[in-house]
Amino acid sequence: MKGRPGNWGVGNEPQPRGRTAVWTARLAIMIMINLAQLWLLSAVVDAALAREFKQLVPLVVASGVCWIIALTIFLWWKPATVPRR
């Protein structure tokens, strides 16, 4: 149950507001990347069925760029721990 004190599981602890904002931003960007990749996949299918083979490579490269951005977000764009004063 949400907001139940004293029952926070691992990875579900209350976090400072700044960390929450970073997490939300990460998720929002990841969702946008997923949507862009979904559109790129549909464009690849369209181009392949239309035999527009010249369009395939740029579309796959664009999807790869999206994936690399997602990888960097997944690996490195994490909220930094601020030392307490």
Added chain:
Amino acid sequence: MTRAMSSELSRVIPEVLRSDETDVRMATESHQAEFPYGRDNEAQVTRREFCNFLFLTSSALLAGAGGFAAKAAYDARHEQNPGPERIANAEAMQPGTAMNFTYPGEEETAILIRAKDGSYHAFGQKCTHLSCPVHYSKEHDRLECPCHEGGFSATTGEVLYGPPPRPLDKIGIEVHNGQVWAAGREVRGNEG
């Protein structure tokens, strides 16, 4: 009467649902003591798990795009011109009719049309939009795709209207001694 029934139902239904849940909890009480795991916790997804899921989805979408493009390019490079094959029972067709056959393989469906002037025309049956099977419309003398309302010429296979981006695959037709043969399949691009 109706109002009374509805108020009774609105009172009884939550009670029944609640009693079901209570019964389950009572029946599993001993297990819950050993494994204190709440139903509410099960429904929760942490941000970390959701982030992992999104990254996996991103990887799957990249793999899908790359795989589809690679397969399309591979298939285009390895297209071979198939040898001639006789189309059974094509001689018996009346003008203004169509029949389905397979060429060159059993999985490649095609449609043979006998025009009103008696000539034969054959095309791959897969619509070039999203691969739905096209059918011959005798009334309009054209090939129509029922999925997204695409239309093709029954004599040339060119796109008449709708979303298909290129003409249907054309199958060469030869008539020898009254027998109809399919000879070669031409995949056409956007050049018309």
